[in-house]
Amino acid sequence: GGGEVPDLAAPGPAERAARTGEALREAAGRPGGWTLLDHPMLALEVAGSDAFLEPDAVVVHPDGGWSVVEIKSFPMLDGSADAAKVGAAARQAAVYVLALEEAAARLPERPGGPPDVRHQVLLVCPKDFSNLPTGAAVDVRKQRAVTRRQLSRLTRVEELAAALPDDVCFDPGRPADALLRSVESVPAAYAPECLSACELAFHCRERARAAGDVSALGRSVRGELGGLTSVEEVLTAAASPESAGEGADPGADATVAALRRA
Known part of the structure; x- marks a missing residue:
């Protein structure tokens, strides 16, 4: 089938994340074709609050699977790249995979369950020292597991707020002396x-x-x-x-x- 590149424009991060969710739902409803989401906005829950993330691209495969695409400027020489830089890219992409899994879980129930978010991401780099792109699949299962474990250990925002004195408030609109007392507490x-x-x-x-x-x-x-x-x-x-x-x-x-x- 043909490919789709939906328009993801929206005024703010939350609105862009909502628009990305709509585009993913639409793509899930038309299997058999490719869909490329260019710089989508994903939401990942971190300690009880949403953090908004912008991967370079997300691809919806004809079989319904979802993949993260990470584009980097470091070169891939003779089919391999700097291990430290690839590792950093893998850790970054693993966060996007987790956010994409949350997006998949938010889709309405459908036969066969939620879409399969693939744990192999596509890393795109310059080929050798040219301006030509080349790609390689990078397995981020280990990085995903580590990140998931770290996120699960974070103290939730509401727990932090509950531990504060009742009169503490960090509203920037408060008088400077009151705000300073709150910060120093x-x-x-x-x-x-x-x-x-x-x-x-x-x-x-x-x-x-x-x-x-x-x-x-x-x-x-x-x-x-x-x-x-x-x-x-x-x-x-x-x-x-x-x-x-x-x-x-x-x-x-x-x-x-x-x-x-x-």
Whole structure:
């Protein structure tokens, strides 16, 4: 049969996800042909809230199966590509597969059950050093299982909200002093990587520095210091091994010895 490329345009992420769902339902209702969804919008539940994801493409096969297509700029040389980059692409595509499975589960019941979301994704890359595309099937079952397990362990948003004091509210429309009190009522967990991903990173960094928290130096440093959690403890331990105290981390002695040699 012929191929279809439905129009997925819609004003916002939720509307685009709804339009993608409609296009998938329509494709499921006309087996025997190909359908290409160009940059669809998928919704994946993360800790009780929807996260919107945009894969490069989703293909609906004539037999009704669904496949994710991931397009990357790194080359495929003589049929193979950089393993680290392929692994990163596989992890990314596995998230899309999970979102596509949720989309399939939302379809109305039909004979034969929901569409088969394939765990082999199509990775499209430049061939050698040319502008010609080439593709390879990548099995993402392992990455999908790991991601599913990680998502299942996340604390749900409503559980986090239930643990907050009753007067805490993060509405940006509140007065600045009230909003600041709400933010400061929540413990800060800072790491340098937060600077590239979170708008509150500078606030949390300030609190971490004020508390002398070694996490502000990075997760790798924090891990190396074992049970020494503050800059003051590190400096004290470096000056006197005995000051680590009773009940210190089992690896503290080795850490202290390394600090004294530094």
